[in-house]
Amino acid sequence: MFGLKESEIATLITAVSVEGGGDLDRVSIENRFARATWSGLAEPGDRLAGRAIQQLGAARALSAVVEHWNTERFAAELSADGDPVAGDDMRQAIDRWMPRLKSDTALIALRQAARFGARLLIPDDExxxxxxxxxxxxxxxxxxxxxxxxxxxxxxxxxxxxxxxxxxxxxxxxxxxxxxxxxxxxxxxxxxxxxxxxxxxxxxxxxxxxxxxxxxxxxxxxxxxxxxxxxxxxxxxxxxxxxxxxxxxxxxxxxxxxxxxxxxxxxxxxxxxxxxxxxxxxxxxxxxxxxxxxxxxxxxxxxxxxxxxxxxxxxxxxxxxxxxxxxxxxxxxxxxxxxxxxxxxxxxRISSATPGSEVSAENVDTVGARSPETTRLIDALSARSARTADDIAARSGLAITAVRAHLGLLELDGRVTETGRGWKRVAVAKPETSRVFRSPSTDSE
Incomplete structure (x- = not known):
């Protein structure tokens, strides 16, 4: 199952299933494992990951990533409903997912969930x-x-x-x-x-x-x-x-x-x-x-x-x-x-009829002038230990090419620095407004 031992997957999925797992067939186990994997493969809110899961099914979408479908095939499959996917968007999405595609990542998460008594809930569950x-x-x-x-x-x-x-x-x-x-x-x-x-x-x-x-x-x-x-x-x-x-x-x-x-x-x-x-x-x-x-x-x-x-x-x-x-x-x-x-x-209800009076998740300023990519990149960096571009890509959920491009820009701004072992975040004094919305340091993870 996705190149892993089916018996181990079945045991873990049964252990964390919110329904108890007693009556799960192979298709159900495969679907649950695929969804568990996608929860760590793509960052929260990833539009193309959600679209792939909805249109192809979680298991087939994961198989497509595991089997390294090329950009054209992946985009064509998702465009079958008449809403085309831009090739560049599809390429960037695949580049985001690939650094996290490791065979044991989902198994480790499932083992940890079973250890802490956590359960896996999917849309099929009551x-x-x-x-x-x-x-x-x-x-x-x-x-x-x-x-x-x-x-x-x-x-x-x-x-x-x-x-x-x-x-x-x-x-x-x-x-x-x-x-x-x-x-x-x-x-x-x-x-x-x-x-x-x-x-x-x-x-x-x-x-x-x-x-x-x-x-x-x-x-x-x-x-x-x-x-x-x-x-x-x-x-x-x-x-x-x-x-x-x-x-x-x-x-x-x-x-x-x-x-x-x-x-x-x-x-x-x-x-x-x-x-x-x-x-x-x-x-x-x-x-x-x-x-x-x-x-x-x-x-x-x-x-x-x-x-x-x-x-x-x-x-x-x-x-x-x-x-x-x-x-x-x-x-x-x-x-x-x-x-x-x-x-x-x-x-x-909130009125959206009056121009200029709309409130949305996008137009309420909560993170200053940072772009989403910069926010994710800064979160993935450490001020104490150097990290390679590949490691940063896996942590941030960004494509390796995007990581390298943004690191160069951030270095010019003096916000990151490159050492012989990798990249580090430059420690700076936080503005007064940062007390409203603290970001946890990944150094203490």
Whole structure:
């Protein structure tokens, strides 16, 4: 099976299957293994990877990579539906995937998942969050889960509470009341387990004996941030911790931004409780609006920089001003959801009809002037140990040619330096705004 021992694959897939794995046939095992492999082969949100999985099937798409299909054949297969794939786009996608195509990578991730009690969830499973399918080609190939089935089933009633890491006492107080109040009304609290607003949302839900789900930007075997290790352990016991990345994957700034799309997509509505002007939580709000999900924002003191992002959403992007759990619940009433999500009162939706008032994941500035490629490249570099271009390509999910080109430009900017052993990131003082959105250092992985 893909050049590996079928018996070993079958044993591991059975061990991590969310359905128990007892009745899985060969085709099902092959499909699950292929999806598990794709979760580490392509970076989160990879459009062509998602398209290949949808159109060819996960197993055939993986076989195409393993068998080294050329660009023309791959592009022709994906263009069969009448929507052509540019040859250059296809070549770049293959170049992104190939550095990670190692025979034992998926097996190691599966062994680690079995060791930590993590399970593999795919779209065929009953507990798969159906709203994630709204992401279409950007949907995750699989989810890695630690937690209870009740929490996974409860995502259908999920509402996202997000906000700044550098939360104030005001923000934490509002979050505590919002989370507890929404749990009392039957909602599942969805967030990202970060410091500040996210952590308070999870803690309040647990204290109210409700369900809560945390989406991580790295593998579910390595909790991040480390300061929330005990909190995430409690969530595993009473809720669910989910990631689209296989066990062993480190969190990076790019993966945090992509993780936000899952929080927005899985939830009925998204509430931003406290956020600075360039807070990472505005990225989640952008994804929610792009998906047509209701979006709310809690106002704060007009003199507070910590609430400037919420005021920005209300003033410029038509977010609904909400101040208590009742108003938050009005964004996505559970009764209306059971009838048809698309029939939620249009007055509570984000308007996209007014030019210049649209909010999306792309036009909310959360990472300064960096391009996505630069962000991924910087995340893959270390300030202490030199790394080769091939290693950087595998870590960043970028094509080796793109890595070499970007490294040259970054060297001219003085942001990286080349040594006899490889490339290193140049340590620079972080700007004040970096406190809003921290990127974990890969050196500590």
């Amino acid at each position: 507990l798969w969050p159906e709203r994630l399918n709204d992401l279409d080609w950007h949907a995750p190939s699989a989810l890695w889960v630690r937690g209870t089935d009740a929490a996974l089933a409860g995502i259908v009633d999920g509402i996202a509470l997000v906000g700044a890491r550098a939360a104030t006492g005001y923000g934490e107080h509002i979050t505590m009341e919002a989370s507890a109040g929404l749990v009392d009304r039957g909602y599942t609290i969805v967030s990202g387990a970060a410091y500040g607003i996210d952590g308070m949302a999870h803690r309040a839900a647990l204290a109210s004996h409700g369900l809560t789900v945390a989406f991580l930007a790295g593998g579910v075997d390595r909790f991040y941030p480390s300061g929330h290790d005990s909190l995430l352990t409690r969530i595993v016991e009473n809720g669910a911790v989910i990631s689209e990345l296989p066990c062993g994957s480190p969190p990076t700034k790019w993966r945090f931004l992509q993780r936000n799309r899952l929080i927005a997509a899985a939830s009925l509505a998204t509430i931003v409780l406290e956020a600075g002007w360039r807070s990472g939580s505005l990225n989640t709000a952008g994804h929610a609006a792009a998906l047509g999900r209701p979006l709310g924002a809690v106002p704060g003191p007009v003199t507070s920089a910590a609430s400037a992002g919420c005021h920005r959403l209300i003033r410029d992007y038509d977010a609904v001003c909400v101040t208590n759990p009742d108003q938050m619940a009005e964004l996505a009433p559970l009764v209306e959801r059971e009838i048809d999500v698309s029939e939620i009162d249009s007055e509570l």
